[in-house]
Amino acid sequence: MAMHVLACVPARTVPAARPWRRVRLAPAWPLAMVNAAAGDADELAALVGAVAQGDRAAFAALFRALAPRVKGFLVRSGANPAAAEDLAQETLVVVWRKAASYERSRASVATWVFTIARNLWIDQVRRAAAAPTPEPQEQAWLGDLASEPLLGEQRRAHVRAVLAALPGEQAEAVRMAYFGDATHAQIAARLGIPLGTVKSRIRLAIAALRARLDGIEL
Amino acid sequence: MIHHHPDDDLLLALASGQLDSGRGFVVSAHVEGCAACARRVHEFTALGGEILAGLEPEPLAPEAFARTLQRIDAAPPAPAEAAVGAAAQARAAAPARFPSEAGALLPARLLQGCAGEPWRWIGPGIRYSAIAVPHAPRSKVFLLKIAPGRTLPQHSHGGCEFTQVLSGSFDDGRAHFAGGDFDAADPQVTHQPVVSAGEECICLAYLDSPLRFSSWIARTASRWTSFHDWRG
Numbered sequence: 021m022a023m024h025v026l027a028c029v030p031a032r033t034v035p036a037a038r039p040w041r042r043v044r045l046a047p048a049w050p051l052a053m054v055n056a057a058a059g060d061a062d063e064l065a066a067l068v069g070a071v072a073q074g075d076r077a078a079f080a081a082l083f084r085a086l087a088p089r090v091k092g093f094l095v096r097s098g099a100n101p102a103a104a105e106d107l108a109q110e111t112l113v114v115v116w117r118k119a120a121s122y123e124r125s126r127a128s129v130a131t132w133v134f135t136i137a138r139n140l141w142i143d144q145v146r147r148a149a150a151a152p153t154p155e156p157q158e159q160a161w162l163g164d165l166a167s168e169p170l171l172g173e174q175r176r177a178h179v180r181a182v183l184a185a186l187p188g189e190q191a192e193a194v195r196m197a198y199f200g201d202a203t204h205a206q207i208a209a210r211l212g213i214p215l216g217t218v219k220s221r222i223r224l225a226i227a228a229l230r231a232r233l234d235g236i237e238l
Numbered sequence: 239m240i241h242h243h244p245d246d247d248l249l250l251a252l253a254s255g256q257l258d259s260g261r262g263f264v265v266s267a268h269v270e271g272c273a274a275c276a277r278r279v280h281e282f283t284a285l286g287g288e289i290l291a292g293l294e295p296e297p298l299a300p301e302a303f304a305r306t307l308q309r310i311d312a313a314p315p316a317p318a319e320a321a322v323g324a325a326a327q328a329r330a331a332a333p334a335r336f337p338s339e340a341g342a343l344l345p346a347r348l349l350q351g352c353a354g355e356p357w358r359w360i361g362p363g364i365r366y367s368a369i370a371v372p373h374a375p376r377s378k379v380f381l382l383k384i385a386p387g388r389t390l391p392q393h394s395h396g397g398c399e400f401t402q403v404l405s406g407s408f409d410d411g412r413a414h415f416a417g418g419d420f421d422a423a424d425p426q427v428t429h430q431p432v433v434s435a436g437e438e439c440i441c442l443a444y445l446d447s448p449l450r451f452s453s454w455i456a457r458t459a460s461r462w463t464s465f466h467d468w469r470g
Contacts, residue, residue: 053291084303087303089290089294090290090295093289096293097254097256098438104332109298109305109306110309113309116308127287128284128288129287130288130290131283131284131290132290134290146372162291168263171277171281175281175284179281179285180284180288183289194285194289195289197247197250197251198254199243200251200254222247226246226250227246230278
């Protein structure tokens, strides 16, 4: 069972990556970490707290820190730039509305925003794929962080440390896993290697990640 | 005790929103009932946040922030959220259209917005119920109920098959699968599930293309039913 599961994960059918659009590939991981960290976790949490009180200046700061990264994530996941821009804005609208329900003990701000963007993205892909539906649908099974089990602060720090400690190539492969098939094909083309090779590198990186999450050094 | 779990790549795909409705539904059915996998999905979600935070920013349109403020001011949250809430309540209040024992085996959260047809006979000791999941009426998710001791026709898969065992157990020559277990079979797998004696087996499954039966009898039987061609 272990070998072929990725082969079973389909490319998203909608929306397709545009062949004329050049996806800008992210630089190597350490550079990205140095240049592009979205901000200190404490700082982001404080901003969300202020946004919950209706503080628009705090919202502007949160927007600057996160909206461009949400857009980057979605573009890399195969959204066209216009849709990614729109969903990034919508994500921040939801952040504004739900700021009061954010609980720091449950997730970092970045993870909270990631789940909001992910759910909006899934919803859009599914709406596009399905016949028009008469009513808005909630994410029945991915749910809200509020209803998901808690990942304690200590465990979150561990997850963060594991990612930071992964060798650059593997960290890059793990990131690719999050962006899905559209990005994998681009990378295969850029490196001139078969798609299957990209996928097996990703699979190996996930195995290394898991081993480290479980405290086993490979 | 759960012995068979989805692979990590599948759990990561779920956490990052890459699974379509049908696959997502069956993998989620496993995750909802498996603390170890739920924890893993949560870790992958936390990791997604870390990756998002470390990402190179993609420049937004100059007016993006102003537009976002307009959206906030234009549409007060209450009506939109009330509409979603009302829809959810209407669904919760609606009579469950799942074959009853199968509905009871799945978490209520997962069943929101879904509909299952009544059991239909598709072969000796084998019953089938198609499930419509939100946004994906043709998502190829279904329930199977197989009588104790019954052997399914030997088959392979044109694409991939996800199976989550809800009750009972079966053995397919590769392994023994019991309640809570998950299996992903790809085109390389040819198997013949045999349900254990003593208890009927109910499975939730996703299939992305028709099964390929090894015998002509099963091929013929499958043509009599929508099991083969996915109804429209």
